[in-house]
Amino acid sequence: MLGQPALLISDYLIWSICLIGGISLAIGLRNPLQRQRWRMILSTPSAMASAIILLTYLAIALLDSVHFRPLLPQDEATTNGSIEANSEQPNSTVTYAASEISLLDLLLSNIRKAEERSYSAPLAIYAFSKESLVTAAGTTRAYPRLLYGGADLENPALHRSDIVNRTLTGLGLSLILVIPIFLLFRRRSRRSPTLSAGNQTPAWRTAFLTIAGLLIIGSVATQLADHYHLLGTEKVGQDVLYLGLKSIRTGVLIGALTLLIMLPLALVLGTAAGYFGGWIDDAVQYLYTTLSSIPGVLLIAAAVLSVNLYLDQNLSEVTSLHQRADLRLLLLTGILGLTGWIGLCRLLRAESLKLRELDYVTAARAFGVVDARILIRHLLPNLGHIVLITIVIDFSGLVLAEAVLSYVGVGVDPSMISWGNMINSARLELAREPLVWWSLATAFIFMFTLVLCANLFADAVRDAFDPRLRGKQ
């Protein structure tokens, strides 16, 4: 037993979103036309690579979404601020740490706990700024050795060769996995052309290259990150690689949760407005015209400000820092969802307006099928592609929005690790002399990869599911 499970609300939500997504995908794939479309998406090399990278991000986010309170060793328990689980047996108590950590934290314990005093460059063994050192010869101003980065390296002169050695070890270890995968893919790609019709073969070559690339990067990074700060440390000495990895959950969560909230709203209001028309249509149109006339950031800012003030005044009893940040994140996604459903709602309204005039809907009505049944059986299945396309397009926009909102001051809780907060605290570092570039670069690379993959994947999904675009581009 590692500790006491302490799942946050957002943990439950992200897992259930994955479950819902997986189930709807499985249902969709039972339809041969849908299967063919997904095959088409995966036959695009860029979409295949993006899908694999997106799944990797999702896996990291999910690992980071299993929180628990770790078991504390007996002697530490008395000194650290901890809560007691069995208070009736004071002598043999099982004690857990007061703050929850996730499975990802557990995997990254090495770099999570390796906190330096302040900035250090990537792979450095010396600190970034000079300090007064007391040696036998007296006090000198010099760059001190880092507490963790390359600490077991006796001879600083071997620094460079040590890095090379570790990189090579990482490369060698990754080959153990890459070669069997290569053989597996080669068999697969030889066999599949005969199985599938036309040129819709999934892009196995790209898939292999992407997975191999990820494995090699991962393996080299683990080798190096074990002994060094691979991407340096930031102002208060935290490992930048750790921050970058932890931000993945925040980014994915904001995208996914917001979509979860705006989807039912847009579906219900959009189809109702389009199908029933009349006063329902007028009311829905009035609602979304009013909401969309307010500039987006301002509406979000106004809502977040007033909700946060309300929280501050009325919810001081929320226990841990984590839970508080979690609550603010949920509220933020709620607000983003409430302001973000309009675009999808407009599309769905227009489409159901068109669909309700079609013969099969008229026929169903003539047979006396009730409205609710027509909506579910005949309208909803024909709106699926619009929903899917909008979801994948909106996701990347939401990840980008998080950074801007955090800068404005209405984003996630300042204590929460996110790309927005990383950029925000690092943006003045470029003015330093010498330059501190690694925090910004890390946030940039992690964010750029996610958004680029989401965009490329969205393009492929749109091409496959939007019949109007078929044949173009």
Next chain:
Amino acid sequence: MTRYLLRRLLYAIPILLGVNLITFSLFFVVNTPDDMAYKHLGDKRVTVEMVDKWKKDHGYDRPLIYAADRGGFARFSDTLFAQHSLKLFLLDFGRADDGRSIGTDIRQRMGPSLAIAIPNLLVGLLVYITVSLTLTFFRGTYIDFNGVLIAVAMMSISAMFYIIAGQFLLGKLLHLAPISGYQHGIAGFRFLITPVLVGLIAGLGGSVRWYRTLFLEEIEKDYIRSARARGLGEAAVLWRHLLRNALIPILTGVVVVIPTLFMGSLITESFFSIPGLGSYTIDAIRAQDFAIVRAMVFLGSLLYIAGLMLTDLSYVMVDPRVRLE
């Protein structure tokens, strides 16, 4: 057409009323004026008298929407809703928490916002159209393919990185322009270089991709084929015939944003410390000055509705087939 516009104007009133109701309920019902007073007075040991005085000073000591103790019309006019929300319709924005007049502030800060936004729009339009027409010219080739790929990559970068990189490259590394700041008049030109350039590049990816799609939709039409049949060169076909027709959706897309240019851009102005309306809003959000945020929300939706009406008008002007009834 006059009747159409009048109807649109009348339709704007319930929308603005709705906007008002939303901000009113966000700022007065979710948070009572008491909450605001406690927030601003800061301390937990605030006496009731201090709260009452703060509310009286800022005009928040009224009932929400109905004053039962007043007679006649004052029952409705002497309320928070009438005094703080309905007055916005008269463009009376009231006072900020520090006592300054919001209306005056807005008038003063409009200029710097426009100084950034207008060059950004015009230069952007010119560059985006040129680049996307060039891609259309090379459609189907590797130049087009790679161009679109670069556009998608550029779309995937947060605007904040463009700003930070622009400040670093132009300001710190090359010393071509000041990193941030603003100066009125012609001499302030050098302060505008970086923000306008950064805005241009930040919008490049998305706009080029969109414009290219618009151009490709037009290129299969009959008039293009007949122009080619008349022996016109490809460049003439694109620049003279295709551009004119494809400009209709582009221009109407631009017209919508023209009124909202006054609002400025939140992060650009804040990063470059330009004293425009964008940085005004961001400062108000950070200081939790609800009066300013409320005023900016109202102004923003007013300008957006104006933009929609202008769009309708511009349709009539550029496309003779469209009639407003």
